[in-house]
Amino acid sequence: VNSVADLTIHSIELYYGAQIARKVEAQFSPEIRRPFESHAYSAGSSDIHSDELIVQAQDLLRSRYTEPLRIPDIAQELGTSPRSFNRRFKAATGLSPSIYLQHQRLNAARDLLRTSNLSVSEVALAVGYNDSDYFCRLFRNAMKQTPSDYRAAVRGKLFSVTRLSQ
Numbered sequence: 001v002n003s004v005a006d007l008t009i010h011s012i013e014l015y016y017g018a019q020i021a022r023k024v025e026a027q028f029s030p031e032i033r034r035p036f037e038s039h040a041y042s043a044g045s046s047d048i049h050s051d052e053l054i055v056q057a058q059d060l061l062r063s064r065y066t067e068p069l070r071i072p073d074i075a076q077e078l079g080t081s082p083r084s085f086n087r088r089f090k091a092a093t094g095l096s097p098s099i100y101l102q103h104q105r106l107n108a109a110r111d112l113l114r115t116s117n118l119s120v121s122e123v124a125l126a127v128g129y130n131d132s133d134y135f136c137r138l139f140r141n142a143m144k145q146t147p148s149d150y151r152a153a154v155r156g157k158l159f160s161v162t163r164l165s166q
Contacts, residue, residue, distance in 0.1 A: 049092040065104040113151045
């Protein structure tokens with residue numbers, strides 16, 4: 001069932017766009033789903049390219065997204081100028097380094113909202129945003145719903161403890 005849901009969401013996103021895919025996704029069981037892209041090959045994937053420096057940068061951004069990262073500092077750490085780094089990153093991935101970092105943070109936030117009891121402010125801090133209002137705006141723009149609404153949708157099924165009679 002989860003595989004079908006993953007494939008369906010992925011196909012809808014390819015043909016109809018992310019906004020419609022997110023609306024349909026909310027109708028599935030998102031509390032147990034992981035995005036299809038996280039474990040599938042995609043011809044247009046921003047992680048598939050031949051620039052080794054940018055692969056290192058992507059690995060760094062994925063592993064340190066919770067830290068307060070600055071793109072010029074990352075460029076310096078990788079031994080290149082910020083301008084060259086931005087140009088190469090965009091050429092290799094189709095995204096700017098800051099947008100790529102934002103995607104990493106928002107994907108982690110979705111997982112935390114789905115699987116933890118952290119408040120929205122705590123989720124924002126956990127994924128590298130000190131300003132929870134800014135985080136909420138980014139999340140809403142990306143997911144077309146607030147973090148609280150997303151959590152309510154993924155936790156829409158309530159469970160209760162019942163006593164079995166013996």
